[in-house]
Amino acid sequence: xxxxxVCQSDFHAANGDWGHxxxxxxxxxxxxxxxxxxAVGEGVxxxxxxxxxxxxxxxxxxxxxxxxxxxxxxxxxxxxxLAVHRNGxxxxxxxxxxxxxxxxxxxxxxxxxxxxxCSGGTAxxxxxxxxxxxGSYLVAIGSAGGVGHMVVQFGKAMGLxxxxxxxxxxxxxGTLACGAEAYIDVTKEKDLPGxxxxxxxxxxxxxxxxxxxxxxxxxxxxxxxxxxxxxxAVGLPAAGTAVAGADPGLVCFNGLTIRGIxxxxxxxxxxxxxxxxxxxxxxxxxxxxFSHLPQAVSDVGASRTQGRAVVVYxx
Ligand SMILES: [Zn+2]
Ligand SMILES: [Zn+2]
Numbered sequence: 001x002x003x004x005x006v007c008q009s010d011f012h013a014a015n016g017d018w019g020h021x022x023x024x025x026x027x028x029x030x031x032x033x034x035x036x037x038x039a040v041g042e043g044v045x046x047x048x049x050x051x052x053x054x055x056x057x058x059x060x061x062x063x064x065x066x067x068x069x070x071x072x073x074x075x076x077x078x079x080x081x082l083a084v085h086r087n088g089x090x091x092x093x094x095x096x097x098x099x100x101x102x103x104x105x106x107x108x109x110x111x112x113x114x115x116x117x118c119s120g121g122t123a124x125x126x127x128x129x130x131x132x133x134x135g136s137y138l139v140a141i142g143s144a145g146g147v148g149h150m151v152v153q154f155g156k157a158m159g160l161x162x163x164x165x166x167x168x169x170x171x172x173x174g175t176l177a178c179g180a181e182a183y184i185d186v187t188k189e190k191d192l193p194g195x196x197x198x199x200x201x202x203x204x205x206x207x208x209x210x211x212x213x214x215x216x217x218x219x220x221x222x223x224x225x226x227x228x229x230x231x232x233a234v235g236l237p238a239a240g241t242a243v244a245g246a247d248p249g250l251v252c253f254n255g256l257t258i259r260g261i262x263x264x265x266x267x268x269x270x271x272x273x274x275x276x277x278x279x280x281x282x283x284x285x286x287x288x289x290f291s292h293l294p295q296a297v298s299d300v301g302a303s304r305t306q307g308r309a310v311v312v313y314x315x
Contacts, residue, residue: 001055004089005032005115006293006300006309007146008213009057009236013084017238023084031057031082033089034104034113035313044098052110054102055094056117057263059086063099071265073100089114090293092313102269105277115146115283115308116276121264122234123150123211124272127158129232129261130207134159137205139196139224142212142235143180144171146308151209151234152178153281154272163199165192165220166212174284186220193223204229211235215242222246225256233260285310 061076143164156179164180204226284307
């Protein structure tokens with residue numbers, strides 16, 4: 001390993017927040033790593049010692065079931081996730097399924113690649129799930145977060161008009177720099193649907209992507225959509241604390257679609273990483289030496305980091 005992102009999902013997984021028990025037998029968290037191949041297992045093809053490789057959250061899947069064949073390997077019943085079923089990336093060496101490791105472009109740094117394995121791929125998958133045409137309006141709720149700031153950048157790169165929504169005026173400058181056309185601070189704006197309508201020709205957004213993990217964020221989303229609008233649920237609050245949906249009267253009269261995604265497929269990552277390679281998107285990161293991992297973890301837990309926290313290992 002050369003670098004590893006520190007993600008809120010590590011806390012949720014460790015605490016058993018998603019309604020299943022904390023990870024049995026897992027002693028090392030971390031699910032977004034980047035490094036070089038130190039050794040290649042028997043029968044492995046396509047990898048050589050010294051190759052740059054990324055470790056995404058999905059360690060392996062069966063590659064045979066209907067979900068795997070539909071490029072939705074993360075939904076495979078036999079999937080194994082880093083830090084949930086397998087020891088993760090907060091260590092110097094990681095064993096990883098060769099078929100699920102991600103080849104990294106030469107010009108992408110390990111510090112950029114590591115968090116991208118989770119937040120970049122997930123943001124790309126969320127945009128794909130929204131299925132919006134260039135010129136459409138997208139609202140990103142939780143726009144300053146690890147996945148959120150990538151949603152804003154991918155949205156801009158795909159030709160969407162992005163309206164960013166988050167908590168606090170301090171997040172405006174960074175979010176606008178990511179390419180959002182407007183930033184709405186929910187602590188100041190009393191009429192969020194009215195504000196979004198005023199920015200979208202009076203009809204509301206074509207899509208809303210919720211990357212914030214709170215009940216309030218999910219509650220706010222459906223009324224921001226125009227007829228035929230799509231809500232994509234990404235942020236994962238603790239089980240039982242939020243609902244992704246709305247009154248059937250709102251959903252039916254407006255023909256809304258509500259769908260969820262859990263990370264990206266391998267095919268998504270192959271496309272997503274070309275945006276990173278070409279410089280169209282960039283992770284905003286705060287780098288910590290590996291010896292400061294406890295500090296990085298507590299800062300992420302308290303939402304104190306400036307951008308995505310990334311630990312780097314000794315050279
Ligand atoms: Zn993550
Ligand atoms: Zn499968």
